[in-house]
Amino acid sequence: MKKIYPTIVFLANLAALYMIFLWAPPERTLGDSYRVFFIHTPSAWISYLAFTITFLSSILYLKTRNFKWDLYASSSALLGLLFCIITIITGAIWAKVAWGLYWNWDPRQTTTLVLMLAYLGYISFRMAINDKEQRARISSVLGILAFISIPLSYLSTIIWATIHPMPLLPTSKLQIGVEPTILQTLLTSTFAVTLLFLWMFYITVEMYRTIDTIESVKMENVK
Amino acid sequence: MRISIKSSIIPPISSRPDVNNVTEHLVKTSNLSKSYGDIFAIRDVSIEINKGEIFGLMGPNGAGKSTLIRILSTLTRSSSGNASISNYDLRKDQRQVKKLIGIVLHHNLLYDELTAKENLSYYLRLYGFRNKEAIEQIIFEKTSQFNIADRVEDQIGTLSSGQRKRFDIIRATIHNPKLLLLDEPFSGLDQQGIDHLKDFFNSTKKNSTILFSTHNQQIGEEVSDRITTLEKGRIMETKNLR
Amino acid sequence: MEDEVSHNQVTNFFKDAWQILLKDLRLELRRKYEIYSIIILAFISNLSFGFALGPSNPNITDFISGMLWVSILFIGMLGFTTGFVREMDRGSIEGLRVAPISPQAILAGKTVYIFLLMCGGAIIIIPSSMAILNYSFHSNGFLVLLVIALGILNIAVIGSIVSALAMYSQSRALIIPALSMPLLPGTIIPSILATGKLAVGADMNSILPEIQINLAFLLLMIAALWITFEYVLYD
Numbered sequence: 001m002k003k004i005y006p007t008i009v010f011l012a013n014l015a016a017l018y019m020i021f022l023w024a025p026p027e028r029t030l031g032d033s034y035r036v037f038f039i040h041t042p043s044a045w046i047s048y049l050a051f052t053i054t055f056l057s058s059i060l061y062l063k064t065r066n067f068k069w070d071l072y073a074s075s076s077a078l079l080g081l082l083f084c085i086i087t088i089i090t091g092a093i094w095a096k097v098a099w100g101l102y103w104n105w106d107p108r109q110t111t112t113l114v115l116m117l118a119y120l121g122y123i124s125f126r127m128a129i130n131d132k133e134q135r136a137r138i139s140s141v142l143g144i145l146a147f148i149s150i151p152l153s154y155l156s157t158i159i160w161a162t163i164h165p166m167p168l169l170p171t172s173k174l175q176i177g178v179e180p181t182i183l184q185t186l187l188t189s190t191f192a193v194t195l196l197f198l199w200m201f202y203i204t205v206e207m208y209r210t211i212d213t214i215e216s217v218k219m220e221n222v223k
Numbered sequence: 224m225r226i227s228i229k230s231s232i233i234p235p236i237s238s239r240p241d242v243n244n245v246t247e248h249l250v251k252t253s254n255l256s257k258s259y260g261d262i263f264a265i266r267d268v269s270i271e272i273n274k275g276e277i278f279g280l281m282g283p284n285g286a287g288k289s290t291l292i293r294i295l296s297t298l299t300r301s302s303s304g305n306a307s308i309s310n311y312d313l314r315k316d317q318r319q320v321k322k323l324i325g326i327v328l329h330h331n332l333l334y335d336e337l338t339a340k341e342n343l344s345y346y347l348r349l350y351g352f353r354n355k356e357a358i359e360q361i362i363f364e365k366t367s368q369f370n371i372a373d374r375v376e377d378q379i380g381t382l383s384s385g386q387r388k389r390f391d392i393i394r395a396t397i398h399n400p401k402l403l404l405l406d407e408p409f410s411g412l413d414q415q416g417i418d419h420l421k422d423f424f425n426s427t428k429k430n431s432t433i434l435f436s437t438h439n440q441q442i443g444e445e446v447s448d449r450i451t452t453l454e455k456g457r458i459m460e461t462k463n464l465r
Numbered sequence: 466m467e468d469e470v471s472h473n474q475v476t477n478f479f480k481d482a483w484q485i486l487l488k489d490l491r492l493e494l495r496r497k498y499e500i501y502s503i504i505i506l507a508f509i510s511n512l513s514f515g516f517a518l519g520p521s522n523p524n525i526t527d528f529i530s531g532m533l534w535v536s537i538l539f540i541g542m543l544g545f546t547t548g549f550v551r552e553m554d555r556g557s558i559e560g561l562r563v564a565p566i567s568p569q570a571i572l573a574g575k576t577v578y579i580f581l582l583m584c585g586g587a588i589i590i591i592p593s594s595m596a597i598l599n600y601s602f603h604s605n606g607f608l609v610l611l612v613i614a615l616g617i618l619n620i621a622v623i624g625s626i627v628s629a630l631a632m633y634s635q636s637r638a639l640i641i642p643a644l645s646m647p648l649l650p651g652t653i654i655p656s657i658l659a660t661g662k663l664a665v666g667a668d669m670n671s672i673l674p675e676i677q678i679n680l681a682f683l684l685l686m687i688a689a690l691w692i693t694f695e696y697v698l699y700d
Contacts, residue, residue: 062696110650118647125644128634132260133700138633141693145626145648148689152651152682159674160654216261296563300700317699321565332560334488336495348484349564351477378495394560 009192009199016185016192024185033097038185040090042193043083044108047115050080050197051147054122058143061136070136073143074126075204079197081119087112107157114153118146249274249402249432250295255304256456257290264290265456267304272449274401277428279447280436286453288436292406295434296326308402322350325400325431327408331391335380339366339390342379343397350398365393369423385416396427403427405435409442421446478573481566485574490581493547499582502543507589510536515597525600530660533591534616534653540586541620542641547582548575548628550637558632561698568695572625579628580621587613603666612663612672615679616656622686623648629697652682 020038027034057073060066091109092102103109122142129135250272257264265287272278280288293299295306297317306313311320333342343362352358366372369389379387396403409417424433424446437443443450444464452459493499514532518525552558561571591613595601602609627644631637655675662671 062693114647114650121643121647125630125634125640128636128640130635131633134633137696137700138630141697142630142644144693145686145689148685149648149651149682152678152685153647153654155678155681156651156654156658159678160658212260219260219262298559298562298700318565318567321563324563326559326563328556328559330556332557334492334555334557336492337488341491345484345488346560346564349481349566351565353480 005199009195012188012192012195016189019185019188024182025179027182030097034094036090036093036097038189040087040094041186042190043087043090044112045190046193046197047080047084047087047112049194050076050083051115051118051150053201054080054143055147058140061140067132067136070140071205071208072201073140074123075201075208077119077122077143078204079200081116081123083197084112084116084119088116105157105161107154107161110157110160111150111154115150118150122146247274248272249276250278250306250308250434252291252295252306253304255291255294255306256302257287257294257299258302263456265294265453268453268456268458269304270451270458270461272402272432272434274432275428276448277424277433277435277446279443279450280434280453281438281440281443281450282436282453282459283438285455286438287456288438288453289406290456291453292326292404292434292436295402296324296404297321298326322398323401325395325398325403327392327395327403327405329406329410331379331387331394333379333387333391333394336378338376338378339371339382340375342390343375343394346394347397352398361397365397366390368426369393384411388412388416389419392423396431400431403431403433405433407437408435409437409439417442474567478567478570481570482573482577485561485571486577486581489547489574489578493578493582499543499547500585503540503582503586504589506540506543507536507586507593510539510590511594511597514594518598521599525598526661526664529594529598529600529664530657533594533613533660534657536590536594537583537587537613537617538620538649538653540590541579541583541617541624542645544579544582544586544621545624545628545631545641545645546638548579548625549632550628550641553632568698569691571698572629572690572694575628576621576625579624580618583617583621583624584614587617600664602663604663604668608667608669608672609660609663612656612659612676615676615683616652616660619652619656619679619682619686620649622683622690623652626686626690626694626697629694652679655679655682 016038020035024035024038026032053076054073057069057076061069061073088109091112095104095106095109096102122139125142126135126139129138248271250270252268252270255268256266258266268287268291270278280291282288290299294301295308295313297313297320300314308320309323311323313320333339334345337345340362343365344358347358347361352361362375363372366375369392371386371389371393374382374386374390379390382390392405392408395405408420412420424435427433435446448465449461449463451461514528514536518528518532522528549558552561623645627641627648630644631640634640655678659667659672659675659679662675
């Protein structure tokens with residue numbers, strides 16, 4: 001499976017790229033410029049999935065004190081940050097295309113920004129603790145608290161948005177979700193990106209494991 | 224000024240457990256290990272400490288003495304193995320264990336801006352003492368025992384290091400712990416300080432069991448009833464000296 | 466018997482939290498570092514906003530809430546280090562860790578301490594900014610107090626846990642803002658919104674959604690911290 005999986009990922013993403021750029025028809029109002037949507041939405045899904053993995057792994061680490069869960073939590077957070085940045089950038093491009101503004105404080109846009117801050121805080125915090133056990137334990141607590149605060153940030157920004165409504169622009173009425181081919185493209189790209197994430201997750205975990213092993217060997221040699 | 228208080232507030236010495244009855248181990252560890260990654264600070268340490276003993280942990284720097292003391296004080300969690308104090312498991316019954324122990328570390332745990340009395344009163348209240356009169360009585364008795372009652376209203380930051388150390392030891396013993404843990408208590412002391420501490424050990428062992436660490440072989444053997452020598456985290460030997 | 470034990474546990478929780486709060490207040494009254502810093506920050510903040518917005522700005526009500534909460538937040542950041550970071554720096558955190566008290570009591574004591582520090586800052590900032598910037602709240606004073614107190618309490622809860630997390634890290638002063646940022650929006654946004662509404666005479670019904678979110682935030686955080694804080698404090 002390990003040998004076949006990268007090929008599957010490659011083929012799935014190739015198929016997704018084909019569908020995104022060649023197969024899916026141009027959108028009625030936006031033409032071809034809407035295609036960034038097919039990269040934005042799957043990235044958003046992955047960034048939230050990754051944070052959920054960090055949250056669940058954090059709980060499991062505290063329960064079991066098995067370092068593999070800490071490894072999963074930190075690996076997921078690193079990848080989640082990457083996909084979060086992709087989400088924000090593609091989201092800004094999409095917002096410009098759809099609404100004429102790169103940033104318009106849409107609740108989802110704002111919440112994704114908060115999520116990115118959570119990732120950055122989590123990763124920078126981990127880099128600031130030398131002791132492995134302390135790092136695992138404390139960042140697990142942070143992973144749990146930060147996850148809980150995300151829905152509240154979303155609710156807060158919804159209320160904020162009712163007071164500060166988004167500008168109404170001619171292109172705001174889109175029929176993205178309705179066209180079957182567009183929906184199929186979206187589902188395919190989401191599936192492909194999920195496979196890609198899982199493969200990257202596996203590689204990241206193995207990378208951290210190897211780094212750990214090298215560090216242990218170094219310490220043994222020093223002794 | 225002696226404050227008279229009701230005798231029911233502090234239990235008389237006769238009603239306290241007979242610590243000279245050594246049929247039961249106060250401290251028991253079984254294959255206790257602590258690792259940081261692949262490096263073991265202590266490895267498979269099994270010791271039994273009897274009630275009323277002065278037990279010395281000897282060994283060079285890095286032997287694992289401080290780690291063992293920190294584990295027994297619940298400050299550090301062991302990686303494997305078991306430990307109990309007065310039959311309370313160190314992991315499952317942490318709160319009970321904490322009531323039974325007092326600890327003296329390298330650095331004192333007192334607040335410089337507070338007076339000695341405020342510090343001691345604070346710690347007594349954290350250990351469950353609520354009656355103001357009883358607290359004052361205990362502070363008076365303990366500080367008199369250490370000949371330092373006259374400095375009790377001074378801020379800790381204004382005291383000498385020897386005086387701070389004495390108040391820190393008072394802090395650790397003020398709630399009459401069954402087990403007193405001291406990490407390198409003799410380091411940095413002059414001969415007078417060492418003698419005072421030895422006298423303190425001998426007077427305290429009637430009520431508390433003492434576990435202390437030192438890298439000074441001579442002092443360790445002079446003071447202890449039994450010693451265990453650690454090296455690279457493992458027990459090398461255990462000797463009865465009395 | 467069981468009722469007695471649980472009653473004792475509850476009583477001990479409050480008594481232990483009170484002791485920790487009292488100790489921190491005593492320390493602060495002796496040192497006065499944070500008190501002076503807060504007073505200075507409060508006046509710098511008011512002066513800065515005064516210069517930026519002008520003495521009789523007709524649109525002042527648009528800026529009041531953001532301005533106040535930015536100031537309160539920076540006061541909070543000053544206070545966060547006094548929670549646990551200071552204990553770690555002194556080494557006295559070990560005294561708390563070996564004491565036979567519940568970790569939640571320690572967190573409660575520290576949180577109330579940070580809350581009181583921030584309230585002290587708010588007491589300076591709010592009236593002085595009203596005088597300098599020439600504005601007032603057109604709503605019921607009780608509602609204003611409620612919104613500000615609830616917002617400050619939420620920030621204090623965040624501050625105490627961030628302080629506890631940061632005490633294990635290097636460069637603590639830098640890590641505190643990084644840790645606070647993802648946790649704050651859920652409470653700071655409703656606080657700013659509610660304060661803005663109160664500045665123009667809103668009643669309880671208008672600010673109910675914001676109050677509800679802040680209460681939900683408080684309860685959720687307390688629940689999460691009740692379970693997780695012992696993992697922060699103990700190995």
